[in-house]
Amino acid sequence: MLKDITIGQYFPGDSVIHRMDPRFKIVCTLLLIVTLFAGNSLWTLVIGGVFVLLVQILSRIPGKLLWKSLRPILPILLFTAVLNLLFVGDDEVLWEWQFIKLTMGGLQMSVFMIVRIILLIVGSSLLTYTTSPILLTDAIESLMSPLKGIKFPVHEMAMMMSIALRFIPTLIEETDKIMSAQKARGATLDSGKVMERIRALIPILVPLFVSAFRRAEELATAMECRCYRGGEGRTRLRQLKAGARDYIGFAVSFLFMAGAVTVNILSK
Amino acid sequence: MAEMIEAQHLVYRYPPEIGADGKPGAPNPPTLRDVSLTIRKGSFTAVLGHNGSGKSTFAKHINAILLPEEGTMRVDGMDTADESCLFAIRQKAGMVFQNPDNQIVATIVEEDVAFAPENLGVEPKEIRRRVDEALKAVGMYEYRNHAPSQLSGGQKQRVAIAGVIAMQPDCIVLDEPTAMLDPKGRQEVMETIRRLNREQGITIVLITHYMEEAAEADRVVVIDSGEVVMDDTPPKVFSQVEKMKALGLDVPQVTELAWELNQAGFAVSPEIITEEECLAALRALLSRASCAE
Known part of the structure; x- marks a missing residue:
């Protein structure tokens, strides 16, 4: 869905x-x-x-x-x-x-x-x-590179954008799973008054956030293992x-x- | 220098949790008590141990994610405690984790494989060459323009392995790479690991709790409560069925069968780890039995 x-x-x-x-x-x-x-x-x-x-x-x-x-x-x-x-x-x-x-x-x-x-x-x-989203991110990074002069974290921002794009499908899949799990335990998500529906979202958002933090930590370790050290001295596959x-x-x-x-x- | 990894008397304990009052709690017991282990270049070593035995903690020392409290860890002669060697060590000893989803950075397969060489500042042309080579080595070249979310678990894990190979490491440490995969994915990943070891001579350290996977290695190291308790070839380790069970570990089904037969007085060696060996031993046993009649 x-x-x-x-x-x-x-x-x-x-x-x-x-x-x-x-x-x-x-x-x-x-x-x-x-x-x-x-x-x-x-x-x-x-x-x-x-x-x-x-x-x-x-x-x-x-x-x-x-x-x-x-x-x-x-x-x-x-x-x-x-x-x-x-x-x-x-x-x-x-x-x-x-x-x-x-x-x-x-x-x-x-x-x-x-x-x-x-x-x-x-x-x-x-x-x-x-x-494509990747090219768009690359282009934004390139266009904003003059801002590095005033210590604006251009590379970090572009990296964040591309990681966000990468994790959208993963997190959507996870939301689906959590929703099914909560429904299996009797949660009603798609009926009731507006306030009830909003309240029903809490048991979905909390596990989603917890797992997002865990994922972030693992991803950071994996990135370090692959020698990530920020934008300094980095080259690109696609110029x-x-x-x-x-x-x-x-x-x-x-x-x-x-x-x-x-x-x-x-x-x- | 033929040693890839040299661990000497490693001791490590995780820092205590910060309590509600903002002060650190009681110190944790050491996760690694005294681990000494040398791993030769080009070898394929499996590290076994039940949950909490310290096997993953050991793996994280190889890559300088964790630094030992006592003792030294050398990777290809470089001390992991020496900060100036950090990236050289990480490039030499790549690491693959359990969850493929949490180690893929980019939205396109080839971009992800390029991540490590990009970080290392490799020339774009050379990156291209390495990416293609790495993807071919894991059999994922046809998928280079796919989004990771379109791939199966086994395929994602192979992409993660390719991402490490693109650094041209001498050693790959895999921390339970098949734990989240279905049988088909596990098989794909194991085949890839074996091929890399045999064809490219990459040193493999496979942390696992699947005995069938460990049986494929040249050497099995069993870690329990932060200490190396067994260290030998797979047949020698697995044939000690009682000791393995006492450590909370299983042995491959065929080894257990052979061991049970041996215990029951049949002339079957318990040093059997593959189905083929088991089949041959059973055939020999049956033909001997029919001759005796």
Whole structure:
């Protein structure tokens, strides 16, 4: 039951986007996010939309998958739309009932916000769908390496992320086992009032935590046995190497975003 | 220098538990009382003992996870108490633990095997070569791009062994590597260990409580209450059935059968540890019996 959870949502493939250097992909995604937030004209969204669509076509990620990533945030989208519709207003009143007043400005604003959020989610989903969690961690470590100068534990953080990713399936399996064990002893986990259900989680979480600590200790010993001594002097099996493709990809994204910003400024 | 491991009069006790008042409690009795043991290069030694006998504690001394209170432990001539040798010792004597899940670090098999050489600062090209070689040595090369969670217990344990081989150690210490595996997984792991010992000449120290596994070694060391009580070839150790039982240990079923027959007055040597030997001995016994008629 719990095994269906997928984290990282990597969708293996061999497209241009998949093969792009993960560091460049992260930077391009950040560029997209900044542009979408900074822009407030319709044209910014159009250009951003074309960009996202282009990436989607190139990556050959099925639209259905992207829809799946959007579904959980539908309530938020709806909520944002309603709020904007009600509280943003100008003089052009479309419809009025008692204290509720719908205006052209509000309508525009809510459509604008919805499109912006959709593009944000789809854009960042495309990053995680086309990049394996390991590469993503490596890229984050590499991008954040300048922070080592201010004694920020970059390597340790990346190591923690990758160990967390490694142990998600193990701990999920363990949770399943503990739940079965507690059910076998008569625990009711999936019925009753909310408070009862929350209380029923305690006998699951306590053993889970205890075993997680035990695992952590054993893992630490095993890592030491394999000569782990932090990031100092460590080499990597997979080197991140930027090639021509990555620079071209970055240049294209940069042009798109620069175009969007220019249009945004000009349209004011 | 032909000695891989030289333990001399090892004494170790675990530090006392910290009580509720934040002060350490009464000192623990020593887990290792006086262990002296030398293990030759290229040998295959099994260490037996019931739970709490100190066999795992001994294993942890080989890798400098624990340091002896008294006595010295030398690995390939290096003293484990010498901190400057720590990583050289750990690279020389790799260690595999009981639970494969708790020793695999990465989300992809080959990344995990690469972990140790990465730590040692090996060149990426050389890492690639070592990873491929190690995975082939344990027969897991086809699974190099799998996630560990997709593998069976025996496969995971073989990946863990590959992760140690990638350090190019001279010695591998395995602390009950098959305790959590099903019979098929146990067989896979034992075959791998035997092959590494025979083909690559890697010294094997196998801590176990399966007598059938210990019977495959060249030498069996029995540890009880922190002391070495028996140390000989498997047939010599297992044929002392009464002594083994007194120590709370079993002997392989075939040895027990041969011993019982021997005790009942039949001309069967109790120094039998494999099914083939047992079969041959029984055949000889039966044919002699039919000749006598």
